[in-house]
Amino acid sequence: xxxxxxxxxxxxxxxxxxxxxxxxxxxxxxxxxxxxxxxxxxxxxxxxxxxxxxxxxxxxxxxxxxxxxxxxxxxxxxxxxxxxxxxxxxxxxxxxxxxxxxxxxxxxxxxxxxxxxxxxxxxxxxxxxxxxxxxxxxxxxxxxxxxxxxxxxxxxxxxxxxxxxxxxxxxxxxxxxxxxxxxxxxxxxxxxxxxxxxxxxxxxxxxxxxxxxxxxxxxxxxxxxxxxxxxxxxxxxxxxxxxxxxxxxxxxxxxxxxxxxxxxxxxxxxxxxxxxx
Amino acid sequence: xxxxxxxxxxxxxxxxxxxxxxxxxxxxxxxxxxxxxxxxxxxxxxxxxxxxxxxxxxxxxxxxxxxxxxxxxxxxxxxxxxxxxxxxxxxxxxxxxxxxxxxxxxxxxxxxxxxxxxxxxxxxxxxxxxxxxxxxxxxxxxxxxxxxxxxxxxxxxxxxxxxxxxxxxxxxxxxxxxxxxxxxxxxxxxxxxxxxxxxxxxxxxxxxxxxxxxxxxxxxxxxxxxxxxxxxxxxxxxxxxxxxxxxxxxxxxxxxxxxxxxxxxxxxxxxxxxxxxxxx
Numbered sequence: 001x002x003x004x005x006x007x008x009x010x011x012x013x014x015x016x017x018x019x020x021x022x023x024x025x026x027x028x029x030x031x032x033x034x035x036x037x038x039x040x041x042x043x044x045x046x047x048x049x050x051x052x053x054x055x056x057x058x059x060x061x062x063x064x065x066x067x068x069x070x071x072x073x074x075x076x077x078x079x080x081x082x083x084x085x086x087x088x089x090x091x092x093x094x095x096x097x098x099x100x101x102x103x104x105x106x107x108x109x110x111x112x113x114x115x116x117x118x119x120x121x122x123x124x125x126x127x128x129x130x131x132x133x134x135x136x137x138x139x140x141x142x143x144x145x146x147x148x149x150x151x152x153x154x155x156x157x158x159x160x161x162x163x164x165x166x167x168x169x170x171x172x173x174x175x176x177x178x179x180x181x182x183x184x185x186x187x188x189x190x191x192x193x194x195x196x197x198x199x200x201x202x203x204x205x206x207x208x209x210x211x212x213x214x215x216x217x218x219x220x221x222x223x224x225x226x227x228x229x230x231x232x233x234x235x236x237x238x239x240x241x242x243x244x245x246x247x248x249x250x251x252x253x254x255x256x257x258x259x260x261x262x263x264x265x266x267x268x269x270x271x272x273x274x275x276x277x
Numbered sequence: 278x279x280x281x282x283x284x285x286x287x288x289x290x291x292x293x294x295x296x297x298x299x300x301x302x303x304x305x306x307x308x309x310x311x312x313x314x315x316x317x318x319x320x321x322x323x324x325x326x327x328x329x330x331x332x333x334x335x336x337x338x339x340x341x342x343x344x345x346x347x348x349x350x351x352x353x354x355x356x357x358x359x360x361x362x363x364x365x366x367x368x369x370x371x372x373x374x375x376x377x378x379x380x381x382x383x384x385x386x387x388x389x390x391x392x393x394x395x396x397x398x399x400x401x402x403x404x405x406x407x408x409x410x411x412x413x414x415x416x417x418x419x420x421x422x423x424x425x426x427x428x429x430x431x432x433x434x435x436x437x438x439x440x441x442x443x444x445x446x447x448x449x450x451x452x453x454x455x456x457x458x459x460x461x462x463x464x465x466x467x468x469x470x471x472x473x474x475x476x477x478x479x480x481x482x483x484x485x486x487x488x489x490x491x492x493x494x495x496x497x498x499x500x501x502x503x504x505x506x507x508x509x510x511x512x513x514x515x516x517x518x519x520x521x522x523x524x525x526x527x528x529x530x531x532x533x534x535x536x537x538x539x540x541x542x543x544x545x546x547x548x549x550x551x552x553x554x555x556x557x
Contacts, residue, residue, distance in 0.1 A: 002454065002456055003454050003455045003456050006455075006456045007367075007371055007455075009363075010363050010364075010366055010367040010371060011367055011371070011377075013359070013360055013363030013364055013367065014363065014364040014367035014368060014381050015381065015384075016360045016364065016426065017360075017364060017381065017384035017385045017388050017426055017427065017430060018380055018381060018383065018384025018385075019384075020384070020388060020423045020426070021384050021387055021388050021391075023399070023403065024391065024395065024396075024399045024423075027399055027402050027403050027407075028395065028398055028399060028402075031398075031402055078298070079298050079301065079302055082294070082295045082298035082299060083298065083299045083302050085295055086295040086296060086298070086299040087299070090292060090295060090296070099299070099303065101542070101546050102303060102306060103302065103303075103306070104542070105306065105538075105539075105542050106302075106306050108477075108480050108484070108538050108541070108542050109309065109310075109484070109535070109538060110483075110484030110485070110486065110511050110534055110538065111393075111484070111486065111487075112484075112486050112511050112514055112515045112518070112534075113309070113313065113484075113514075113531055113534060113535065114309075115515075115518070115519075116313075116514070116518045116527065116531060117309050117312065117313075119518060121312070146305060149302060153302075176284070177284045177285065177287075177288040178288060178292075179284075179287055179288040179291040179292070180284055180287075180288070182291075200390060203390050203392070204390075204392070206392075207391075207392020207393070207394065207395070208392065209392065209393065209394040209486075209487040210486045210487050210515060213519070214515075214518065214519055234392065234394045234487075237394055237397075237398065238394055238397070238487055238490075238491075241397075241398070241401065241491055242491070252398075253398060253402070256394070256395060256398045259392070259394075259395065260391070260395055263390060263391060263392060263395070264387065266390070267386065267387050267390040268387075270390070271383065271386050271387070
């Protein structure tokens with residue numbers, strides 16, 4: 001009897017995560033989607049963002065978000081993969097045990113601290129070296145690239161370790177070097193895990209807010225180069241939510257809806273890829 | 278004649294590049310921590326930690342933000358821990374694959390990937406406005422609870438899974454029921470692992486900005502009840518840095534945040550280590 005009641009209560013508790021997800025989906029869409037139809041798709045996907053005067057165009061922000069995300073991947077993927085391969089295949093147990101928590105510590109540093117490092121070090125450096133405002137696509141890409149490193153390293157690392165040892169032994173037995181084994185055998189075998197790590201890193205980059213606001217400059221136009229200021233979907237929401245009302249606030253939820261859709265699609269991809277194993 | 282690099286040479290080149298790139302990553306991490314601590318540690322006087330914040334943060338200390346951070350984090354943990362651990366118990370002890378398990382896992386995985394600004398939007402419209410809780414410790418704490426739940430679920434799940442099966446069988450053979458076995462045998466054994474998840478959750482809550490600023494607000498007064506608006510350390514630091522109010526105070530606040538995060542990660546690492554050493 002006691003066990004039956006406990007099971008029911010636990011089931012109810014266990015549903016809290018999926019229920020929360022449902023609530024979040026409902027409220028974000030309920031607040032945002034009607035405005036997209038009210039404004040019309042042509043207006044919503046235009047370049048004119050003047051939400052207090054019925055201009056709800058988010059195109060420049062979508063492009064901005066994509067640019068910093070691609071930039072973050074350009075920085076984060078090579079370094080993340082290199083770190084994972086080095087840790088999994090070229091390190092002793094001791095180095096693995098020391099480096100893994102150090103890289104995980106990167107994930108624990110708050111995003112505002114990354115943004116701050118961007119303001120005091122990276123932005124002045126870019127301004128002095130390349131000219132321009134310094135607050136730029138480049139600054140945001142580098143900082144976001146560092147921020148998504150731990151995600152890519154730890155998921156790719158796990159994927160590499162999950163490849164059976166016999167693969168490696170077989171490869172060494174036919175005379176291949178370690179590096180040949182990595183390139184020809186291990187990376188293809190761990191492909192799905194590596195891709196999942198990259199997708200999750202991408203989700204982190206596109207959703208990151210505070211660090212981006214602090215270093216991207218937030219100008220409302222499509223950047224002409226990587227040294228130009230850029231504004232993302234997330235920074236628009238965070239910059240304007242504090243004072244927005246009426247349709248303006250709804251427009252910010254519409255931005256949130258688009259962002260949320262992108263994230264959910266990326267998540268489902270990542271979950272399906274890893275789930276297939 | 279074509280120039281070819283032999284396998285031995287390419288191995289050495291690849292190794293060197295990988296080593297260099299890994300070293301760069303580690304240097305970047307240490308540089309960030311070192312830079313913040315070097316510039317901030319001089320600010321950390323007793324007065325800075327215990328004084329009220331004056332002139333928007335230009336003068337005085339960070340005491341209200343320390344209190345605000347503690348209240349919101351404790352609130353979030355009190356809600357998220359039972360929900361997270363309960364979910365994990367159900368996942369491991371009561372499901373064997375199947376639809377329910379897939380749905381619950383999917384919920385936790387998806388929730389883990391939702392960016393904090395979406396939690397901010399949700400907390401704002403749901404807790405602050407719809408439930409009329411206002412900008413408050415309650416709204417901020419509830420929002421963070423939803424956000425850190427997946428971390429606690431996942432870590433507890435791993436911990437509970439790694440409790441050896443024989444433990445459960447011995448408990449059953451002594452006449453223990455399922456619930457008794459979970460409460461008296463499984464959970465105590467899995468406790469260090471579960472605590473690791475809770476501590477990592479605390480870390481996420483302390484460092485969070487986007488989800489708190491729109492749910493708990495940024496009031497600088499000392500909180501008088503759970504319905505007071507408050508400003509956490511991360512939010513205070515963000516405002517100091519972005520509005521350029523005071524660089525020394527910003528470094529000081531950042532140093533406090535970094536020290537907390539370092540301590541949390543260290544404790545979580547030690548706990549996990551002890552746990553793993555015992556059961557693997």
